[in-house]
Amino acid sequence: MLKAGDKAPEYLGKDEMGNELSLKDFAGKKLVVYFYPKDSTPGCTAEACSLRDALTDLVDAGYAVVGVSADSDASHRRFKEKQQLNFPLIADVDKRLIKEFGAWGEKKLAGRVYDGILRTTFIISPDGIIERVITKVDTKNAASQILQG
Numbered sequence: 624m625l626k627a628g629d630k631a632p633e634y635l636g637k638d639e640m641g642n643e644l645s646l647k648d649f650a651g652k653k654l655v656v657y658f659y660p661k662d663s664t665p666g667c668t669a670e671a672c673s674l675r676d677a678l679t680d681l682v683d684a685g686y687a688v689v690g691v692s693a694d695s696d697a698s699h700r701r702f703k704e705k706q707q708l709n710f711p712l713i714a715d716v717d718k719r720l721i722k723e724f725g726a727w728g729e730k731k732l733a734g735r736v737y738d739g740i741l742r743t744t745f746i747i748s749p750d751g752i753i754e755r756v757i758t759k760v761d762t763k764n765a766a767s768q769i770l771q772g
Contacts, residue, residue, distance in 0.1 A: 624725030624743070627755055631656075631747045632723050635689065638711035639699035644689065646751050652687045653754070655769055657744040658726035662694045662702035662712075666742070670762040675708050677766030684770060691715050691726075692740060746772065 625631065635644040635656070646654065657674070659667040674681070674688050681688060688710040694702070699712040713720065721727045721740055730739045744757040746769065755772055 624728075624741075624756070624758075625723075625745065625753055627753055629753045631745065631751050631753050632720065633751070636691070636713040636715050636720050637696070638689075638713055639696045639703055641696065642711070644711060644713065646747065649687045649689075649749075651749055653685050653749060654747040655681070655686050655688045655744060656691060656724070656747060657688070657742075657760075657765070658691045658721060658724065658740055659742055660740045661692060662698045663705070666762045667692070668702075668706060670742070670760065670765045671702070671706055671708055673763055673765040673767075674710065675706065677770070678709050680770060681766060686746075686769065689713060691720055693718050693721060744769065 633646050637643055659670055661667055691713040693715055696714040699714050703712055715721050726741050726743045728741050730737055742760045744760055745753055746755040748754050757768055761768055
């Protein structure tokens with residue numbers, strides 16, 4: 624997993640509308656790149672809504688937000704519309720960015736072990752360096768965790 628002090632990948636991927644996103648698209652801002660397992664699941668919805676509801680505070684503090692999961696662009700569009708999300712969602716269906724950041728690994732659920740997306744938030748400085756990594760994400764208070772950093 625990438626850690627504080629590492630250079631973030633320049634190319635992020637395509638959002639739910641097919642727009643290509645790179646770090647340069649967020650020039651002058653700190654970028655929150657958050658990885659989440661699946662659109663429209665309870666924890667992922669809580670996290671997205673926490674960020675949606677606090678986006679004005681995040682923007683006022685100099686942040687931009689991008690969500691990433693392996694869901695399709697169509698799934699992202701439905702999720703974004705249903706939850707009225709006000710930031711882009713990257714459809715990383717081939718898991719290139721997820722693996723590049725190191726947000727893919729072993730998970731456990733109900734005694735079952737499997738590989739999946741590790742809920743992780745990366746805070747990237749305006750010059751492309753990872754400032755902070757949040758691995759214990761409080762889905763209902765995700766925005767507060769970022770702002771209190």
